[in-house]
Amino acid sequence: MACSIKNPKKAICICGNSFRLGLVELVLSPSVVVLILMYNTRVMSFIKAGNITKGMYLKFKDQPHLVTQTSFMSPGKGSAFMRCRLKSIKTAQTVEFTYKSNEMVEELEVTTQRLQYLYHDSDEVVFMNERSYEQVSVPVGLLEEKLDLLSSELEVYVMFYDEKAIGA
Numbered sequence: 001m002a003c004s005i006k007n008p009k010k011a012i013c014i015c016g017n018s019f020r021l022g023l024v025e026l027v028l029s030p031s032v033v034v035l036i037l038m039y040n041t042r043v044m045s046f047i048k049a050g051n052i053t054k055g056m057y058l059k060f061k062d063q064p065h066l067v068t069q070t071s072f073m074s075p076g077k078g079s080a081f082m083r084c085r086l087k088s089i090k091t092a093q094t095v096e097f098t099y100k101s102n103e104m105v106e107e108l109e110v111t112t113q114r115l116q117y118l119y120h121d122s123d124e125v126v127f128m129n130e131r132s133y134e135q136v137s138v139p140v141g142l143l144e145e146k147l148d149l150l151s152s153e154l155e156v157y158v159m160f161y162d163e164k165a166i167g168a
Helices: none
Strands: 011-015 018-021 024-027 034-038 045-048 057-060 063-073 081-088 094-100 104-107 111-120 124-128 135-139 155-161 164-167
Touching (some): 135 164
Antiparallel strands (some): 011 034, 018 024, 045 104, 057 063, 057 104, 063 081, 111 124, 111 155, 124 135, 155 164
């Protein structure tokens, strides 16, 4: 039985000879019927710590963090290392961490959506999707330096990770 799956995403496939649904493609022998269930399959992207730059989103201690500052050090003796200042997406706390330059670090896949700014209160900023009228809130701690730039009905690109807003 020959079976290949290209670019797995969420899918439920029932097929005979061959079947294509979105980005899922199956090739089977004619006498085989297959049921495939895949949920939340995510391709992990790893980079070397020496390639970390400001503005990247990394997974640190199983939590999403924004890289706010980097400093590459190459001492005369020993291996090079990268010092990073990381800001937690969930708590907005800042942490400094040092990686060896050849250490592998998981980079997070962040998507963006164009949303309209509505208002902000003491603990969150609210945006709206103009097509679906869905409202999305982002914690003030993640946008504190950008709050002064927001004005009513301004269109902003809001970043999402795991279908949750993490910044603008």
